[in-house]
Amino acid sequence: MGLSRTTVHVFAGCCSSAFLMEILMARKPSSANLVTFLQFFFITLYGFIVTTKFGLIGPKIPLKQYVILVALFFITTVANNYVYALHVPTTLHMIIRSASSPASMLVYCCVKKQYPKLNNAVGSILISIGVALAMYGGAPTDEGNKGTFLYWSIGVTILLATLITGAFTGIQQERLYSKYGKHPNEMLFYTHAIPMPVFLGIYPQLKDTSADLTADTWFLIALNILTQFYCTHSVHNLATKETSVTVTFILTIRKFLSLLLSSIMFKNNLTVYHVIGTVLVAIGTYVYFDFFTSRRQGPVSMKDK
Template sequence: MHVSNTTINVFVGCCASAFLMEILMANWPNSANLVTYLQFFFISLQGFIVTTKWGTVGPKIPISQYVLLVTLFFVTTVANNYVYALHVPSTLHMIIRSASSPASMLVYCCVKKQLPKLNNAIGSILISAGVALAMYGGAPTDEENKGTFLYWCIGVTILLVTLITGAFTGLQQERLYSRYGKHPNEMLFYTHAIPLPVFFGLSPQLLSTAAILPFAAWVLIALNILSQFYCTHSVHELATKETSVTVTFILTLRKFASLLISTIVFKNNLNIYHVIGTMLVAIGTCVYFNFFSARRQRPVSMKTK
């Protein structure tokens, strides 16, 4: 597969965003909702100016068609960020989210009423087994931290649910693209602008959090917002150039890259369950996308006498 500039942009933007988010959550875990709101606000403001030309350009996709997509996207994004405040390690967070491939396959098969291919099924089993091992290895076992264990259980449950909602988000996005054409910048704007009024209910918490954050936190938040915009924009652009299978594969590799960066920079000591789980996720991803069969194929040379 040719590595395009868009693919490189996805890796750079998304890995930088995840790296900065981990620093923020390690020092100010209660700022998750504030960071999410500011990300949505910045992307909406940029889209209003650039995409809609200050509101003078109407949407190519009817606003009513965005309701389900926006609901799924908003719930998935907010829930994933909120998990950081529930004492779920970032390494486990990224490993669980790497199971997006089997989740997408499950949702697709249920909706389309089609059986998966054998390599998809085997890959999904391997990925699911890897995620289960990572969950087991990431659970706190200290008897004095029962409250922490409860939060961990809630956080993991939320992550598993968002795998399903995220899969439905991709399915709905694919349906809109096939029906109305591909308009990534427009979709990027409306999926972030429409949910903004929901944050009004969180305004007391957002204001109280903003009031206590130091200057260093605001610098990190600003960098995170820019990198998240770069990441999200690159992913939407990639979706117009590659198939959904290729996009999912690239995003899975990106998550493993983020996991590697987190392990090296933050010195997160992975135990044996994390190591085996990560290996199973990696092998399962290769099997899922039929990587090994592709490697065995060789071009046939025709020799003439």
């Protein structure tokens, strides 16, 4: 029953956040950095009040141990939000992010110096083919619009790079959990609080963007911030109760549900390549994670939320 409630919370929070983010990016693509900043600010403020009790409770994990994790998490989060402004369709965005399995396998093999198992390799190949088909189907077809295609190419490159940084984020998170114990609320707070000064570097952009927003756009941003916090908090709670396999499976279903809702609500151009790619990603994810069902799993990575 606990799993059922938590799973419902994950679906409700993450699907709502993705739905609102797509509306925001359709209206104001340049607001991606502002939305990211406000998400970080809200989670930081909540964590300072609830988790640290206004700074009276110190961290269980030494702050210096967060440096690498925070850098990887911040780069991955900001980059994933920024590509919305580079003409990468939300459909393609979600399918590429579903390819975290082959990226994690590649990074794990390099770091641990181990060859992948058969299930890992087969699942990763299926997912990679599915992502490639989705990329092909999502590419702009107007050959005369070179600027759009260039931005699209840059956006896809950034998304593929964040798969790698996200995989390293998961490895670093697992290392800290194994060494210092599980402290999901603390980690949620510090991974958002420590990068806050970085936003000072784009303060002029944030100021100009905020001054150009309408009241209804601010309302959508507020809803997105709340649902994103609900999503992130629910994923961290689920990670403390269930194995990585269960969490990843639930989050993968959530991504495909978001994809389906996006196609229905926004009438996105869902080509046959997207459909075939999505099916291959789903099958590949099942094959890949089926290998881990008999093994003890570590915590879910923050890149999956």
